[in-house]
Amino acid sequence: MHASVGRRFERDVAAAGGPLRRAVEAAAAFLSSVDERPVAREVDLASLRRSLGGPLPATGESAADVIVQLADTAAPGIVATAGPRYFGFVIGGSHPAALAADWLTSAWDQNACLYAMSPAAAVVEEIVAAWLIDLFGLPTDTGVGFTTGATMASFTALAAARHRVLDSVGWDVEERGLTGAPPVTVVVGDEVHVTILAALQMLGLGRGTVRRVAADEQGRLRADALEAALASTAGPLIVCAQAGNVNTGAFDRLPLLAPLTHARGGWLHVDGAFGMWAAAAPSLRPLSTGLAMADSWTTDAHKYLNVPYDSGLVFVRDAHAHRTAMTLGASYYVETTDDRRDPYNWVPESSRRARGFAIYATLRALGRDGVADLVERCSRLARRMADALSAAPHTRILNEVVLNQILVAFEPPSGRDADAFTRAVIARVQADGTCWIGGSTWRGRAVMRISVSNWSTTTADVERSAAAILRCAAEESASR
Numbered sequence: 001m002h003a004s005v006g007r008r009f010e011r012d013v014a015a016a017g018g019p020l021r022r023a024v025e026a027a028a029a030f031l032s033s034v035d036e037r038p039v040a041r042e043v044d045l046a047s048l049r050r051s052l053g054g055p056l057p058a059t060g061e062s063a064a065d066v067i068v069q070l071a072d073t074a075a076p077g078i079v080a081t082a083g084p085r086y087f088g089f090v091i092g093g094s095h096p097a098a099l100a101a102d103w104l105t106s107a108w109d110q111n112a113c114l115y116a117m118s119p120a121a122a123v124v125e126e127i128v129a130a131w132l133i134d135l136f137g138l139p140t141d142t143g144v145g146f147t148t149g150a151t152m153a154s155f156t157a158l159a160a161a162r163h164r165v166l167d168s169v170g171w172d173v174e175e176r177g178l179t180g181a182p183p184v185t186v187v188v189g190d191e192v193h194v195t196i197l198a199a200l201q202m203l204g205l206g207r208g209t210v211r212r213v214a215a216d217e218q219g220r221l222r223a224d225a226l227e228a229a230l231a232s233t234a235g236p237l238i239v240c241a242q243a244g245n246v247n248t249g250a251f252d253r254l255p256l257l258a259p260l261t262h263a264r265g266g267w268l269h270v271d272g273a274f275g276m277w278a279a280a281a282p283s284l285r286p287l288s289t290g291l292a293m294a295d296s297w298t299t300d301a302h303k304y305l306n307v308p309y310d311s312g313l314v315f316v317r318d319a320h321a322h323r324t325a326m327t328l329g330a331s332y333y334v335e336t337t338d339d340r341r342d343p344y345n346w347v348p349e350s351s352r353r354a355r356g357f358a359i360y361a362t363l364r365a366l367g368r369d370g371v372a373d374l375v376e377r378c379s380r381l382a383r384r385m386a387d388a389l390s391a392a393p394h395t396r397i398l399n400e401v402v403l404n405q406i407l408v409a410f411e412p413p414s415g416r417d418a419d420a421f422t423r424a425v426i427a428r429v430q431a432d433g434t435c436w437i438g439g440s441t442w443r444g445r446a447v448m449r450i451s452v453s454n455w456s457t458t459t460a461d462v463e464r465s466a467a468a469i470l471r472c473a474a475e476e477s478a479s480r
């Protein structure tokens with residue numbers, strides 16, 4: 001390396017005024033106030049476009065000025081999703097160890113494709129893979145891939161499933177594709193997450209051709225419905241279950257679903273985008289009973305583990321199927337021949353971010369006990385929120401709060417439409433800005449959906465948010 005380049009970066013960090021120093025300052029300013037920032041901002045789209053936009057500059061600007069201006073002009077459009085009172089979607093946050101390791105990852109700029117390109121990135125993935133297999137109680141030889149998110153994790157797992165179920169009837173799907181292939185039956189529950197359907201769509205298995213079977217009142221795939229559906233199918237079979245329904249947090253009964261699927265020679269995939277982490281917490285582990293009976297699993301590190309975006313994880317029991325479905329096999333990819341692990345073999349990517357570092361740092365900073373505490377704490381706080389809300393009249397909790405998701409409906413004053421009223425309360429809560437909560441539809445009914453998944457959320461945050469929600473409901477009730 002030219003000494004001058006090294007000196008330039010050193011100057012950037014050490015001296016005031018360099019772009020790296022500016023970025024650290026802007027990040028510190030943001031993070032030090034994230035818990036008091038309004039979680040929802042009225043941002044004017046046109047003005048955001050105007051302030052950030054304009055034609056591509058013909059000549060360059062000072063990097064430090066660009067960073068300062070970016071921090072300023074983006075600010076109105078930056079949402080405090082990383083803060084402790086953002087309960088929308090299932091959003092997680094950034095644990096300090098994860099964020100710092102993520103900064104290092106960018107500074108190192110490793111390409112986590114081949115071992116040869118970054119031995120450290122490759123080995124860290126290998127170590128994290130073993131830790132997670134242990135944490136979730138999966139079979140030791142399970143294949144692991146570090147993906148962009150759960151969507152691509154499910155894509156990877158279902159590609160491995162597609163390989164195995166077609167290979168078992170003598171069809172090489174990697175070489176021949178799906179044209180002329182024996183049909184594959186894919187069964188999902190009625191409350192399947194849309195990203196499973198997206199993965200099936202991208203894999204050529206189709207989203208409209210899946211067999212949907214009934215789910216129970218908590219959104220769990222019904223075993224009797226699966227049994228009936230399987231009785232009328234033959235040939236290659238993939239069943240998609242879930243550990244943690246995105247609305248209710250409910251877990252499919254894997255000890256019932258796995259034997260039914262396997263008796264038919266099928267492959268059982270589990271979408272555990274956030275719910276899989278229950279397996280890492282002793283008091284919640286019973287929810288995930290039977291997890292290890294499945295053939296593949298999807299989860300996210302960027303949700304419940306509180307690693308920055310983008311960070312998903314795929315696990316496949318049949319590591320050979322996993323690798324075969326993902327391998328690129330390009331001749332110039334000097335493949336390692338010993339037991340060294342080339343990260344790209346386990347994901348649908350070639351050049352890629354070294355995602356292992358942030359997960360590694362988080363798992364080390366938390367330890368086994370800390371992970372369990374994070375998962376249990378969010379769950380405890382979710383129950384506290386549900387209790388605080390249900391203590392008020394006219395507020396109904398619609399799900400069994402088993403993990404971290406809560407569904408709330410508000411009973412309207414007489415004469416007003418229930419769904420419209422619940423939506424109006426949600427709009428008020430969002431405008432109020434104490435906390436941010438989104439809406440969903442549950443069994444045909446408009447609901448408020450609360451997700452507690454941030455490491456920094458406290459009891460005080462939950463109490464303050466519950467009070468704001470109830471105040472908004474009362475105001476809406478009195479408003480017409």
Ligand SMILES: *Cc1c(COP(=O)(O)O)cnc(C)c1O
Pocket residue numbers: 090148149150151152193195242244245246271272273274300312
């Ligand atoms: C969030 C989520 C997904 C999709 O995960 P991404 O990381 O956004 O791709 C899939 N399934 C469930 C149950 C989820 O909660």
